[in-house]
Amino acid sequence: MTNYHAEPLVETGDAETLGDLELAERHALRRVAGLSTELTDITEVEYRQLRLERVVLVGVWTAGTVVDAENSLTELAALAETAGSQVLEGLIQRRSQPDPATFIGRGKVDEVRSVVESTGADTVICDGELSPGQLRALEQQIKVKVIDRTALILDIFAQHAKSKEGKAQVELAQLQYLLPRLRGWGEALSRQTGGSGRGGGAGGGVGLRGPGETKLETDRRRINHRIAKLRRELASMRTIRDTKRATRRRNEVPAVAIAGYTNAGKSSLLNRITGAGVLVEDALFATLDTTTRRATAGDGRVYTLSDTVGFVRHLPHHLVEAFRSTLEEVADSDLVVHVVDGAHPDPDEQVRAVREVLAEVGADKLPELLVVNKVDAADEETLLRLKREWPGALFVSAQSGAGIAELKAAIEARLPRPAVEVAVLVPYDRGDLVTRLHLRGEVQETDHQEEGTFLRVRVNAELAAELAPYLVTESKS
Template sequence: MHMQTYAERHMTNHAEDFSLSEELDETASWDETDDAVSEADDFESGYAEDDYVSPDGDDPEASTGALDLAERHQLRRVAGLRTELEDITEVEYRQLRLEKVVLVGVWTEGTVQDAENSLAELALLAETAGAEVLEGIYQRRQNPDPATYVGRGKVDAIREIVQATGADTVICDGELAPSQLRNLEDRVKVKVVDRTALILDIFAQHAKSKEGKAQVELAQLNYMKQRLRGWGGNLSRQVGGRVAGGAGIGGRGPGETKIETDRRRINDRIAKLRRDLKALRGTRQTMRQERRRNQVPSVAIAGYTNAGKSSLLNRLTGAGVLVEDALFATLDPTTRRTQTKDGRVYTMSDTVGFVRHLPHQLVEAFRSTLEEVADADLIVHVVDGSHPDPEGQLSAVREVLADIGAGDVPELVVVNKTDLADPLVVQRLLRSEPHSVAVSARTGAGIAEAVTAIEGDLPRPAYTFDALVPYARGDLVDRIHRDGEIDDLEHTADGTRIKGRATEALAGELSAYAV
């Protein structure tokens, strides 16, 4: 009789608990997305993610960052520890373990260092998605192979690596055509995904709000629509005649193939998501129009993924948003209200991070969110000073900013992570970017200089005034502090003498007390 060991019994009894892990699950197939589809059906048209609040102690979201991080880390498998798993079903086993991947890249331009940096970034993306990277290879070619992405000889080498390492998945550093995906899967005999699908999977794991989930789902469906496939002829079967489903009268004839049915379902779902996002977009625009009506300046923190944008927002405003050393930790924009040293109120928004070759499906789906950057009065462009290629980060982010119409917005470059970066690299960046400051959001070094630079770049009120405000109009003096700019203030026997700049509406009220 076969006797189970203690470890086997333990793993068998607790397999169900571990199978609930959300972070290590494989990417859902089309049939498995029905649950995700139903989650976004209950949109509320009045919902707005960018409703800003004061960062005081009454903010109910002040500690949400710590709670979100704890929830995201509540179940993690330690890589490299193996257990006897013969008594666990295949589904439970695949959910329990880390997916093992092999990375493949094609180097078409740039230096060897550029190719290695790109593959290193792909490895970080794979680890963020919940995979264990076993091997990474790249090939020097003028252009990717139109049939198999890499050369035919390299495909055989990849198959040998997959067989030798026991990998589950091959991840290609680029966007593959449907035919390239199909040909590679047929040759290497394991699942093949491209860079776009990998980024979409990370976004699906990290989206929290209804708007964020809808945006990610829209991008995934647009990507999936062109890549529907099946095994054998199961997607070309038609309903007609006396079928087992009981179509009966009115259902006979050529009917609709399975792939046509799936494509129609996807198109219907895409149309609904676009309607829902349009309603949420209108709510977001209303919020921005209200801020513009009150002439509240807005600052958007943009930059490469994992450059430290959320950490900088927390340091500047005490927002308490989620901070994690991972790619695309922030997907849902956060807007907080803060004020300058002299009392002027302005808003500061955290935005989704950018990356090289950001999938165009994501740019389109997140366009309503990215409009926060395009409509800002100032962009605080955060760059990771400790990254091997910070100049590449700057250029990649500026490409996306140009695509969303934010290329002409004033920009302040903030070189972050100076506590980890090479001082020579930091000095090189400060020289190449004349309007820049160096900070460390973790230690607080340079934050005061950054605040001064941000306040100096805020748009100034257009109208000058010189008024003697009676002491009975203390509310007007308070509005000058919040919405105007004070150059000189003097308390006299008749009232408060104030010189400065104000908005048009405020200057009109002050005209009654002009000196």
């Protein structure tokens, strides 16, 4: 691994030595594929990886306790490791607000540069979203690549997206993030090559005459075209998703969405309840593509369970917008099972961050069932505190199976009930109707009699009208 040092320029008349130093500085600021703000080809942005290796983390503590600030940096370290990096050091600065020029104060920039030099780090990750100006200023002063929390999360999403929709959503978010951060070769070097080509200098000459548009403008125009194309593709995918949801609503199949913080154990719970066989990994954002599985309640009713993308504090706005169609799976559900990691250092902050995103997609008014997972890994004192704070919550372990039966019962109890209660005697040659009653209704009583099957059942108005010929006043037992 190259150890990047910000070497001071020495006083020497040796042009070769100065040239070597300038070359070293350029290398110290070289960009890896996927982060370069000067695109050779638009496809460079697609599903890229930051390829982070040795990183230093930097945070600004503006509010809350020192524990809150440390928890935030710990989470940033977990994100960095998920992206494939080795965290060498973490620094926090106490400020009333981030510095508008460099995010951290001028003295702290010098300190970060010293840490980078002493550890041999090749990347600095800031715990916040940097403006293009802050990003540029930090790179110029620290002399290594600088990225922010948003770019890091976008990279993790790019690595984990598997479906066509997931990849398109991530690419859209990446391009929207990249667009205001495009840079040319520097303010002093115009790359415009239009006109006759005469005049030397920046004029270009034979083979370099262009359409009168800078490379920066060309990049920006191509990205805008790509964004428009991705939005059209996602709109068509959204139509397919809406059609599936409309079919479920028409059949009045209740929908339950599992939402929660990343790595809280949502996929594990889905597997426990439905045997779905969804990928389970102890990693942040292991699940990006929504998985919907059918489950059967104790009374025979069918409902759907959807495992959704995990949330994180300060989730980039571009991601929320790009994943809006997927997140609407939560907004259109009848019940939100909100999963919390009971072994996390700050479960209260997890709940706040998740509810913040749910509010953005209009799912904050839905019935919520709070489920504290990983109770087998949490300490007893934390669990007692959480039970006091959230008296209506359920405490389970997807790994050991503890509390899963109670969770299933609680979900079934909160499913919307069909509106009409009827008693019917269905002839034996209409077994198809009995099957539909079990799937779409809430069967309360069944009795096989000489003339047919007697059922007392709750159904929707449409199915009740279909049952009219078979209505009876009471059981003929």
